[in-house]
Amino acid sequence: MIRGNNKIVAFCCENSAYLAADKAGRMRLHYPDNVRIIRVPCVGRVDLIHILKAFEKGAAGVLLIGCHEGACQHLTGNTRAKERAAYARNLLKEVGIDEARLRMANIAPDMAQQFVREIEDMTEKTKER
Amino acid sequence: MQIRIGVFLCDCGKSLSNIDFPKVSERAEKLQDVVHVGLHSNLCLKEGIEEMLSTIRDGAIDRVVIAACSPKLKEDAFRNALEEAGLNSNFLSLANIREQCSWAHEGDVTEKALELTAMAVERARFLKPLVKKDVPVNKEVLVVGGGFAGMKVALDLANLGLRTTLVERGLALGGRLEGFETNPAVPINSMRKAIEENRDIEVLTSAELTRGEGEVGDFSIRIKKGDEELSRSFGAIIFATGYRPEISPGDFQLRPGVNLISQEKLTEILKAPERLELRPKTIGFVLDVSDENCRLPTLSALNDALAVKERLGSEVYVFCKSLKVDSEGVEEVYREARDRGVVFVKFEERPRICSEDGRVKVELNDILLGDEITVFCDFLVAEERIMPSEGTEALSSILKMRIDSRGFCQDENVHLYPVSCERKGIFCVGACRGDLDIARASTDVAAAVLSTYELLASGTAIVEAERVKVDPEKCRVCLTCIRVCPHGAIRLVRVDTEREVAQISDLACEGCGICAAICPAKAIDFEGYGDEQILAEVQAIGESL
Amino acid sequence: MIIAERKPLEEIRGMIAGYKKILVAGCGTCVTICWAGGEKEVGILSSQLRLASSGEGTELSIVEACIERQCEKEMVEELRDKVQDVEAIVSMACGIGVQTIADVFEEKPVFPALNTTFMGMPEAEGVWTEKCRSCGDCMLYWTGGICPVVRCAKGLLNGPCGGTRKGGSCEIDPEKDCAWVLIYRRLEKQGRLDLMRKYYEPKNYRAVKRPGKIEALKA
Numbered sequence: 001m002i003r004g005n006n007k008i009v010a011f012c013c014e015n016s017a018y019l020a021a022d023k024a025g026r027m028r029l030h031y032p033d034n035v036r037i038i039r040v041p042c043v044g045r046v047d048l049i050h051i052l053k054a055f056e057k058g059a060a061g062v063l064l065i066g067c068h069e070g071a072c073q074h075l076t077g078n079t080r081a082k083e084r085a086a087y088a089r090n091l092l093k094e095v096g097i098d099e100a101r102l103r104m105a106n107i108a109p110d111m112a113q114q115f116v117r118e119i120e121d122m123t124e125k126t127k128e129r
Numbered sequence: 130m131q132i133r134i135g136v137f138l139c140d141c142g143k144s145l146s147n148i149d150f151p152k153v154s155e156r157a158e159k160l161q162d163v164v165h166v167g168l169h170s171n172l173c174l175k176e177g178i179e180e181m182l183s184t185i186r187d188g189a190i191d192r193v194v195i196a197a198c199s200p201k202l203k204e205d206a207f208r209n210a211l212e213e214a215g216l217n218s219n220f221l222s223l224a225n226i227r228e229q230c231s232w233a234h235e236g237d238v239t240e241k242a243l244e245l246t247a248m249a250v251e252r253a254r255f256l257k258p259l260v261k262k263d264v265p266v267n268k269e270v271l272v273v274g275g276g277f278a279g280m281k282v283a284l285d286l287a288n289l290g291l292r293t294t295l296v297e298r299g300l301a302l303g304g305r306l307e308g309f310e311t312n313p314a315v316p317i318n319s320m321r322k323a324i325e326e327n328r329d330i331e332v333l334t335s336a337e338l339t340r341g342e343g344e345v346g347d348f349s350i351r352i353k354k355g356d357e358e359l360s361r362s363f364g365a366i367i368f369a370t371g372y373r374p375e376i377s378p379g380d381f382q383l384r385p386g387v388n389l390i391s392q393e394k395l396t397e398i399l400k401a402p403e404r405l406e407l408r409p410k411t412i413g414f415v416l417d418v419s420d421e422n423c424r425l426p427t428l429s430a431l432n433d434a435l436a437v438k439e440r441l442g443s444e445v446y447v448f449c450k451s452l453k454v455d456s457e458g459v460e461e462v463y464r465e466a467r468d469r470g471v472v473f474v475k476f477e478e479r480p481r482i483c484s485e486d487g488r489v490k491v492e493l494n495d496i497l498l499g500d501e502i503t504v505f506c507d508f509l510v511a512e513e514r515i516m517p518s519e520g521t522e523a524l525s526s527i528l529k530m531r532i533d534s535r536g537f538c539q540d541e542n543v544h545l546y547p548v549s550c551e552r553k554g555i556f557c558v559g560a561c562r563g564d565l566d567i568a569r570a571s572t573d574v575a576a577a578v579l580s581t582y583e584l585l586a587s588g589t590a591i592v593e594a595e596r597v598k599v600d601p602e603k604c605r606v607c608l609t610c611i612r613v614c615p616h617g618a619i620r621l622v623r624v625d626t627e628r629e630v631a632q633i634s635d636l637a638c639e640g641c642g643i644c645a646a647i648c649p650a651k652a653i654d655f656e657g658y659g660d661e662q663i664l665a666e667v668q669a670i671g672e673s674l
Numbered sequence: 675m676i677i678a679e680r681k682p683l684e685e686i687r688g689m690i691a692g693y694k695k696i697l698v699a700g701c702g703t704c705v706t707i708c709w710a711g712g713e714k715e716v717g718i719l720s721s722q723l724r725l726a727s728s729g730e731g732t733e734l735s736i737v738e739a740c741i742e743r744q745c746e747k748e749m750v751e752e753l754r755d756k757v758q759d760v761e762a763i764v765s766m767a768c769g770i771g772v773q774t775i776a777d778v779f780e781e782k783p784v785f786p787a788l789n790t791t792f793m794g795m796p797e798a799e800g801v802w803t804e805k806c807r808s809c810g811d812c813m814l815y816w817t818g819g820i821c822p823v824v825r826c827a828k829g830l831l832n833g834p835c836g837g838t839r840k841g842g843s844c845e846i847d848p849e850k851d852c853a854w855v856l857i858y859r860r861l862e863k864q865g866r867l868d869l870m871r872k873y874y875e876p877k878n879y880r881a882v883k884r885p886g887k888i889e890a891l892k893a
Binding site for chain 2: 702703706707708709712714796799
């Protein structure tokens, strides 16, 4: 059980990731409590400034979690998020923030274990050493 | 003006024991503009809601924050409750302290519960009222394609009182049913007659769509008929452009000609068998070589096999991998064919087909016999692949609809129900969606008719006005949002003599926010998920209380 | 319109080194549309600058602003209150805007955050290509609306050069179409191929006095 201040901000799309997170709760799949989920209608809603501000406000890691490729309810939302995340990684690199602290993941609404794995991986990666 | 935020915490029947609610309550009270913090045990039950509503009224609370179970469960119920208290239903901000907090973590989660509540409070500061509005919708429907599906849709809609315009590029209605007038199972004549007599159906033959603008409730379409170009408006559009059969001779390793014939050619032969010089002794049908998804060709082959037996008396072989009899009535035809002596041979590996001594030699491994067999046929009837009608792609781009990887209507996205498309108000029915028989096409039609009726029958639709809105002052008219909207919900409108700006249709908008994210001038405000609201939540995460 | 690109962060940080309070000013016109210097990009640059300085432990306070157009003195005036309190200004406008701000607020150092690159238009989402080089002597009448000065790698006025690759791509840059093939096809479509017979004299690049100046009301 990881505790501590390394906050992970997870932008979760309400058609997939948010539902998977709820399911993880219902299944009592316990995961690190340092994650803060921000609900968005589609992961394509997340903009560069949201990601940068999260790091500015002290986030140790940022996750963008949306639907599988080809299964975005809004067709292009998840591909846009993927491109934006790639661009954001360069912006982070420019300020000396490790690219690994920003990740884009794709899951289905019932993939509770996968959701938990994403949180655990990012927490592990960003742990203060 | 000072806002008055009321925070309502729910401990879900005192079950969320790893949250120290009194502590959360105490700290939440200290947040700016919070005038009340209440602890409840069953906020979702009638009594709980009543208690909350009276607190709201008594305390003149104008922003409500509820920290409870997942918004996915009770958001709508809570919104409705706010309306009862005289508050706009959008002045609600929810924190998920159950599924995503208490249940998700071991040990004490008070700190996280407080932070989630604070995030919801910060977000609440930026909420604006949303008003429900009635928007008029045009009740007329455009049907593109006058084949079986198109004709049936027009008739069913007209019977429900919706006027339709049926646009067909050919000379007459009928589509692929043409030529089957004498077949009792095919209702083409009665349908044509019914359409002719129905005053609510306008038929435009030799006509084609040239331009499509607008969104659901208000599509502007240009139709070219002869020399004329007609401009029409419709509330919904139904795409029924059908299919075209195609033979890929390369799949059969033979050049089409005397021995390899199409099903069309066979039909011709069967119409006048006396014309043949020599009665064919053996006729073979090959399936599952060009395309393994072949319901229509399977049904055609079975019907043709029976017809051959009847009119030519030849031996008939059907070579197939697996027989697609999962459509209505097809299994009966299959049984009849077997009863009449049609021989079905199943293969796993592709059969080897070549020309020998003026006949077609088919060699394959019969998986039931477990042995190699050779059959000589006088004619081999090539299976047809079902392809989208010519011009489907061009038409779909006129209507800004996506097509799938094979050119059939409707994107392959799993979120699209069978007849819907990513644009609200546009439906696809029948074989334009892929290999479908008449029975399935009828089901499509029923679904599309119901959806269309639901959408248009009352002449108005209820929307949340301006939930996603382009600020005309800030709009740079760069057209990015219009190009990017996956649902085609944005168009250019004139605001004065000099300017045009982008405008989002409340009815067509699906609330994804992709436009809001991409607008280079930040001219698009998405109520509920605006930049201010999202950044407020991010800010609250950073703040340690 | 004018297309520009943001400079690398390191270069911008080099310019503002030592300054503790700055204004980052965006422009709402061309550079907004090409995603280089609008309100969004002001936010992004400011966020990056804050992250970088907090990472280093240096002090930096940023005022963010975006005006409609930085090439209008009256609009630039709107920044006066904000400019008062800062030590330096980072302009996210094209070179024209940077200079206008510099002229209006002469006492404050003004730094360019962008490199102004060319005059062009959007080809696809997020893709802008150069279309015009402002030679001052437009010959698009003769070339069916396709500019050989920009699009021909050799800038030929009486092309093609004869080195066009199979498929119609440029001898020098196979990623590009041969501009003169495009011109030929366009004129052919319009039935104006005879225009290709004209011999076009070498361009007079002094037709426009540089730096350019137009006085519309002068007789």
